[in-house]
Amino acid sequence: MSDHALDGTLHKFAHQMWVFQGENQGLLMDRQIYVEPMTSPTAGIQEAIDSLQEQGGRVHIPAGRWHLSRSICLPSGVSLVGDGPATVLHISPLKVARLAKAVRKGGRVLTLKGKVPYRVGQEIGISDEVLSGWRGTHGIVEAIKGQRVHLSARFNRGLSVADDAKAVSLFPAITADGATDAELANFTIRGPKGYKGKWWDFTYSAIHLVSCQRVRVTNVTVFEWPSDGIGVQRGSDVQVSQCQSHGCRGHGFHPGTGLARSVWSHNIxxxxxxxxxxxxxxxxxxxxxxxxxxxxxxAGIGGVARGGDHHNIISDNVCSYNQKWGIEATRGDEQIITGNLVLSNSQERAGEFPGIRLHDMERNVVTSNRLADDQNEPTQTQGIVESGATDYNLISSNLCAGMKQGVIIVGAHSRAEGNLT
Structure with a gap:
């Protein structure tokens, strides 16, 4: 495949298709833009999206390798669609530079140690080892003067050299903030091959959606991203299906920050x-x-209920051969965990981690799960285990045959009924 990044020009072909909507409903126009490469930080993809303006439509990315040095920003009403696995969005190996002097909140200039490894127009992130996530800063390099880098964004907070503040040439491949009725489908995102470095926080996820509504992500695969694979923070009514996340440094899939009414299904x-x-x-x-x-x-599925999650359903998944738990639920309540196959976990240390963990959990239903180990030397020897301040859970009709300890209850009001151990 060719690598679309620096050469060529942008060609836009708008296909207009008139669709009859029925009596007295008028006509709709479907606008589709086909992208070819150009010299830009997004290889022409952002320019194609922007050409749709407020009308929205579909941007088609043909097969090939498309090099990114900043995020593609997805607006409302736009479908960004590739040709399947043959459409690959990718980034260069990361370049990290430490700060030579502290920066103040609201500033836009940072001074780096040594030669600046960045160029004007590319996106970088800045954070330290004290606070990251929402407290970090992402911006575009607007100018470089010696060791001083001028950014498009102001720093969210002050950063000091003592806290190992640093810049990195990492950014979400695709991001959206407040988008509605948008779509991502049928392409691959690749991080630097063989990346084994720092786990960068969720704001660097390959796909980072924030405060979006009615957005669909379908048939997208992420490989070896230095952060999480697909993350959705805040918003509602988002659907992520038939997607895959392999070898990312962080989590594969990451819903969070108050996300409501989301559906995650048929993913790997x-x-x-x-x-x-x-x-x-x-x-x-x-x-x-x-x-x-x-x-x-x-864990296969982790963080369940942690940080105030509530009234979610985890069903019909396979959680197997993970280093720690199959399903880990901590410090929360009101979850339904049902119909899952939890197999041969606790790979890190045999017998250390149960298949399903309920720690400081109340008012949960755990039912009709199968917990087993199919290895010659079993590692998952515990089935479903309550611990900590856990109570008022219903644990029923689970099959834990073959576990040394099938179901362990500590809550005075929890009930274990109809389990086979």
Whole structure:
């Protein structure tokens, strides 16, 4: 495949299709833009999106390799669609530079140690080892004068050299803030091959959606991203389906920050450094179903209920061969965990981590799950285990045959009924 990044020009072809909508409903125009490469930080993709203006429409990215040095920003009413696995968005190996002097909140200039490894027009992130996530800063390099880098964005807070403040040439491949009725489909995103460095926080996720509504992400695969694979923060009514996340440094999939009424189904998260699927703060009225989470560095599905998640359903997933738990639920309540196959987890240390963990959890339903180990030397020897201040849970009709300890209850009001151990 050719690498679309620096050469060529942008060609836009608008296909107009008139569709009859029925009596007295008028006509709609479907606008589709085909992208070819140009010299730009997004290889012409952002320019194609922007050409649609407020009318919206479809941007088609043909097969090929498309090099990014800043995020593609997805607005409302736009579908960004590729040709399947043959359409690859990718970035260069990361370049990290430490700050030579402190910066103040609201400033836009940072001074780096040594030669500046960035160029004008590319996107970088700035953070330290004290606070990251929403407290970091992302911006475009507007000018470079010696060791001084001028950014498009103001610093969210002050940063000091003592806290190992640094800049990195990492950014979400695709981001959206407040978009509605948008779509991402049918392409691949690749991070630097073989990346084994720092786990950069969720604001660097390959796909980072914030405060979006009615957005669909379908048939997108992420490989080896230095952060999380697909993250959705805040917003509602978002659907992520038939997607895959392989070998990312962080979590494979990451809903969080109050996301409501989201559907995550028919996905695969394998070999990621964190959880295959990670519930973050205050996720509610959402489902994670019909997916496979295997060989991840922490849990298959982790963070359930942590940080105020409530009233979610986790059903019909396969969580297998993960380093720690199959499903890990901590410090929360009101979750339904049902119909999952939890197999051969606790790979980090045999017998250390149960298949399903309920720690400081209340008013949850755990039912009709199968917990097993199919290895010659079993590692997952505990089935479903309550611990900490856990109570008022219903644990029923689970099959834990083959576990040394099938179901362990500590809550005075919890009930274990009809389980086979």
């Amino acid at each position: 998260g394998k070999g990621n450094g964190g959880d295959g699927f990670f519930f973050c703060a205050r996720v509610h009225h959402s489902t994670c179903s019909d997916s496979v989470f295997s060989e991840n560095g922490l």
